[in-house]
Amino acid sequence: MKKGAILTIGNFDGLHVGHRRILLNAIRKGKKEKRKVIAITFWPHPQNFFGKKIKLIQTLKERIYHIKKIGVNEVDVLEFERIVDLSPVDFIKFLIERYNIHSVFVGEEFRFGKKREGDLKLLKKIGKREGFNVEGVKIIKFMGEKVSSSLIRKYLSIGDLQRARIMLGGFYSVRGKVVEGNKRGKRLKFPTANIKYPKDFLLPNGVYITKTLVNNKYYNSLTHVGPNLTFGERENKIETFLIDFKSSIYNNEIEIFFVDYIREIKKFTNKDKLSLAISQDLGYALSLLLI
Numbered sequence: 001m002k003k004g005a006i007l008t009i010g011n012f013d014g015l016h017v018g019h020r021r022i023l024l025n026a027i028r029k030g031k032k033e034k035r036k037v038i039a040i041t042f043w044p045h046p047q048n049f050f051g052k053k054i055k056l057i058q059t060l061k062e063r064i065y066h067i068k069k070i071g072v073n074e075v076d077v078l079e080f081e082r083i084v085d086l087s088p089v090d091f092i093k094f095l096i097e098r099y100n101i102h103s104v105f106v107g108e109e110f111r112f113g114k115k116r117e118g119d120l121k122l123l124k125k126i127g128k129r130e131g132f133n134v135e136g137v138k139i140i141k142f143m144g145e146k147v148s149s150s151l152i153r154k155y156l157s158i159g160d161l162q163r164a165r166i167m168l169g170g171f172y173s174v175r176g177k178v179v180e181g182n183k184r185g186k187r188l189k190f191p192t193a194n195i196k197y198p199k200d201f202l203l204p205n206g207v208y209i210t211k212t213l214v215n216n217k218y219y220n221s222l223t224h225v226g227p228n229l230t231f232g233e234r235e236n237k238i239e240t241f242l243i244d245f246k247s248s249i250y251n252n253e254i255e256i257f258f259v260d261y262i263r264e265i266k267k268f269t270n271k272d273k274l275s276l277a278i279s280q281d282l283g284y285a286l287s288l289l290l291i
Contacts, residue, residue: 001036002033002034002035002102003102004035004100004101004103005035005037005038005101005102006026006033006036006104006105007026007039007040007101007103007104008022008023008037008038008039008040008072008104009039009040009104009106010039010040010106010107011042011045011046012039013056013063013149014056014057014152015058015063015066015067015070015168015169016148016149016167016168016169017140017166017167017168017169018107018139018140018146018147018148020169021137021138021140022105022106023067023070023105024070024071025105025135026105027070027072029103029105033102035103036073036074037071037073037074038073038074038076038099039067039074039075040076040078041063041064042079042080042083043077043079044080045080049080054153055201057149057152057153057172057200059175064077084114086113087113087117088112088113088117088118088122088123089118091113091118092118092123092126092130096130101132102132102133103132103133103134104123104135105135105137106134106136106137107136108136108137108138108139109139110123110136142163142166142167143163147167152164152167153202155167156172156202156203157203159203159206159261161208161260170257171257171259172203172257173255173256174195174201174255175253175254176196176254177251177253178194178195178249178251178253178254179194179195180194181239190241190275190278192224192241193239193240193242193249193254194240195254195256196238197235197237197238198238201238203258204225205236205264206226206263206264206265207223207224207261207262207263207264207265207281208258208260208261209222209259209284210222210257210258210259212240212242212254212255213254213256213257214249214254215249219242219243219244220242220243221240221256222240222278222285223238223239223256223258224239224240224265225237226265227265229265230266230268230274238256240256243282243285259288259289262284263281
């Protein structure tokens with residue numbers, strides 16, 4: 001690697017198509033010039049730091065994994081508390097002292113420093129003075145809306161999976177370790193893999209068509225999100241029925257990809273009506289998944 005790293009800076013929550021455009025531009029330059037590409041991200045999310053308490057699209061672990069997966073050499077997570085009071089000039093000075101910067105790639109609406117006072121124009125001015133290049137990457141729009149993590153959170157929260165998928169560049173997913181349930185699904189002939197309900201899960205309760213990744217293989221699946229009202233439950237949980245899957249996967253980590261919403265959760269008067277509803281949901285799911 002040549003001396004002088006290429007930096008990208010952002011929260012990168014969800015790693016949507018706009019984030020990917022920034023990162024891929026940096027990666028392309030890094031490969032061409034044989035330079036290390038470093039993605040700078042923050043923890044906690046600035047809005048959570050200031051008390052807004054937003055739900056994140058990805059955990060920090062997932063964010064780092066996916067950033068590296070697309071080809072970034074290194075991800076550096078900065079504690080937001082350390083840099084929150086730095087002026088825009090001092091924040092860039094902090095980065096210069098920490099890294100040997102050759103180039104910086106950011107979105108064209110990038111803001112930085114205390115009270116978000118710094119912008120792309122200022123960053124380019126500092127870069128020119130300090131001897132590094134700055135490239136502002138154009139925002140991506142879909143149906144007249146700027147693609148952003150906040151907009152994706154909004155669409156996921158109302159169950160608009162299709163619009164969220166286009167902006168994310170892939171299906172919204174959650175990971176979790178399979179835990180032992182009450183085995184009601186097995187008695188109903190629909191055994192489920194249960195994972196703990198994530199703290200930041202964004203989708204509304206309902207029944208979903210899903211794809212589930214188990215041991216590097218994808219399976220068609222049907223997923224129930226929320227309490228099982230038929231049995232008087234109140235606690236939210238995620239139960240997934242993997243189609244054409246027979247093995248035990250307790251304690252395995254799986255990833256569930258949400259393809260489409262089928263219906264809201266319901267309370268059925270007896271187990272037979274619940275089994276019939278699951279069969280109908282499964283038939284509908286298969287009619288779409290197997291097209």
